Amino acid sequence: MNALQLYSPAKVNLILKVINRRADGFHNIHTLFERISLCDQMHFRILPSQEIRILCDHPGVPCTSQNLVHKAASLLQQYCGVTKGVEVRIKKNIPVAAGLAGGSSNAATTLFALNRLWNLRLSRKQLLDCAARIGSDVPFFIWDVNWAIGERRGERIRPVSLRQKIWHVLVVPKIKMPTPKVYGALNLEVTSISVFNRNSGSVYGKKRHFRAGTAKKIERLTKTSDNANILIHSLLEKDINKSRDLLSNDLEQGIISVCPRLADIKERLKALGLQGVSFSGSGPSLFGLMASKAEAEKWRSILSKYYSQVFAVRTL
Numbered sequence: 001m002n003a004l005q006l007y008s009p010a011k012v013n014l015i016l017k018v019i020n021r022r023a024d025g026f027h028n029i030h031t032l033f034e035r036i037s038l039c040d041q042m043h044f045r046i047l048p049s050q051e052i053r054i055l056c057d058h059p060g061v062p063c064t065s066q067n068l069v070h071k072a073a074s075l076l077q078q079y080c081g082v083t084k085g086v087e088v089r090i091k092k093n094i095p096v097a098a099g100l101a102g103g104s105s106n107a108a109t110t111l112f113a114l115n116r117l118w119n120l121r122l123s124r125k126q127l128l129d130c131a132a133r134i135g136s137d138v139p140f141f142i143w144d145v146n147w148a149i150g151e152r153r154g155e156r157i158r159p160v161s162l163r164q165k166i167w168h169v170l171v172v173p174k175i176k177m178p179t180p181k182v183y184g185a186l187n188l189e190v191t192s193i194s195v196f197n198r199n200s201g202s203v204y205g206k207k208r209h210f211r212a213g214t215a216k217k218i219e220r221l222t223k224t225s226d227n228a229n230i231l232i233h234s235l236l237e238k239d240i241n242k243s244r245d246l247l248s249n250d251l252e253q254g255i256i257s258v259c260p261r262l263a264d265i266k267e268r269l270k271a272l273g274l275q276g277v278s279f280s281g282s283g284p285s286l287f288g289l290m291a292s293k294a295e296a297e298k299w300r301s302i303l304s305k306y307y308s309q310v311f312a313v314r315t316l
Contacts, residue, residue, distance in 0.1 A: 002046045004117055007039040008109040009316050010100040011140065012168065012280040012287055014243075015228050018250040021188040022153075026136070031150040032160070032228050033140050036168070036313045040094050040106060044113045047085035050077060055089045060096035060176070068107035071134050073114060079130060080120050095309055097176040099281030101137040108141030131155070137281075146315050149228060164235050165315040166243075167290035169299035171269065172309040175259055175284045182282040185254035240291045244276025247289065255283040262286075268306075274299060 011033050019028040047053065052073045054063040064070065069088050076082060088110065094102030111130055115122050122130075124142065131138035136153040147160035231246040249255075256263045262284050269277050269286060276289040290296040296312040303310045 001117060004044045004113050006042050006044070006109050006113055008042050008094075008102070008105045009035050009141070010038040010094045010102055010105060010313075011035050011137070012100065012170070012285070013249060014247055014278070014289075015231060016249045016251060016281065017227075018183070018186060018188070020191040021183075021186075023190050026153045027183055027186075027188070028152055029150065029154055030228065031154060032231060033148045033150055033157075034166075035141070035146045035316045036170075037316050038094055038100070038170070038311055038313045040102060040109075041091040042106065042109050042113070043089040044110075044117055045087045045089075046117055047087055049085050050083060051085040051087075052077075053085070053087040055087065056092060058090075058092040058096065061090065061092060068103045068134055068138070069110045072107040072110040072130070072138075075130055075133060076111065076114050076118070076120065080118070080122070082114075082118050082120070084118055086114060086117070095172040095174075095285070097178070098172050098285045099177065099279065099283045100172075100285055101141075101281065104135045104137035105141050107131070107134050108138050111138075111142065128157075147232075160232060162232060162235060164238070166235065166240075167293050167296040167312065167314045168287045169274070169290060169296050169303060170280075170285060170287045170311040170313050171265075171303055171307050172311075173262065173265055173284045173286075173307065174309065175262070177255065177258060177283045179282040181258050182251055182254040185257040186251075240289060241275075244289050247276050247278040249279045249281075251282050252279055255279055259284065269303070272302065274303075 013031045014034055015032040017030040021027050052070050054067050054069055056063055073086055094100050108131060111127050127142050128139050131142045132155045136155050139155045139157050140148055140150060143157050143159055145159040147162040149158040149160060227246060231243060234242040266277055266286060274288045277286055279286055300310050300312040
């Protein structure tokens with residue numbers, strides 16, 4: 001096999017709780033990932049040399065070593081001593097820098113593709129180790145599941161047994177949101193008070209670097225885990241109204257701080273009658289939870305009159 005074509009899906013975060021800022025500059029989070037039907041198309045072709053060639057006509061996508069696709073391919077070359085190269089053609093359908101993890105998904109798809117094309121025979125655990133070195137959202141796509149809880153930086157993944165496929169209308173304002181700047185706007189102090197239990201997903205506190213309000217923070221973390229479980233249960237029960245009420249994103253404060261205009265856009269969507277409006281990731285993408293495909297298509301038609309990037313999407 002010398003060539004391969006794969007689809008690279010986006011994600012949304014139905015719940016995203018920011019726990020604390022870590023000493024390494026990242027943040028611990030608790031999030032419910034959903035993989036959605038909005039996908040990039042990627043074509044891979046083996047090159048005889050070690051060259052990594054990226055081709056994409058989207059102006060916002062770098063075709064250099066800064067691209068996560070390049071980082072994924074380079075990492076595998078070093079990790080496995082590969083002497084071959086690859087040409088990657090990317091047809092972008094996922095908006096860039098929109099909180100939908102398009103770049104992370106592209107990187108995960110590259111790991112999958114090159115594992116096959118270069119005949120590396122890496123296990124999922126090995127691919128996950130590589131993915132975590134590339135970016136926090138990359139491991140979610142390596143699991144190849146539609147639903148999962150993400151913890152720590154988002155790289156610790158717990159797949160969720162949820163077969164439901166739900167619909168959304170997705171609105172993506174043409175505003176680039178730098179993720180570090182959004183997190184930085186939260187102005188969180190470095191703490192190490194909370195970690196997740198690997199087995200149960202419960203939360204407990206370490207007795208070091210405690211600050212005022214620690215007990216309240218630990219209590220909030222417990223509620224965070226409970227909220228995700230309640231949302232998963234409401235989705236299982238197909239209770240759309242309750243599910244809409246449970247959507248949340250702690251990054252909203254940072255998103256609006258970086259771009260106050262996004263607060264006006266969210267309020268406008270709500271004024272038009274869209275329910276359960278929430279940001280995905282670090283924004284600027286906003287989505288509403290729909291009861292059916294027909295409702296999603298209806299809202300796509302309505303909102304397309306006001307915004308140029310509107311999609312009706314479902315769980316993949």
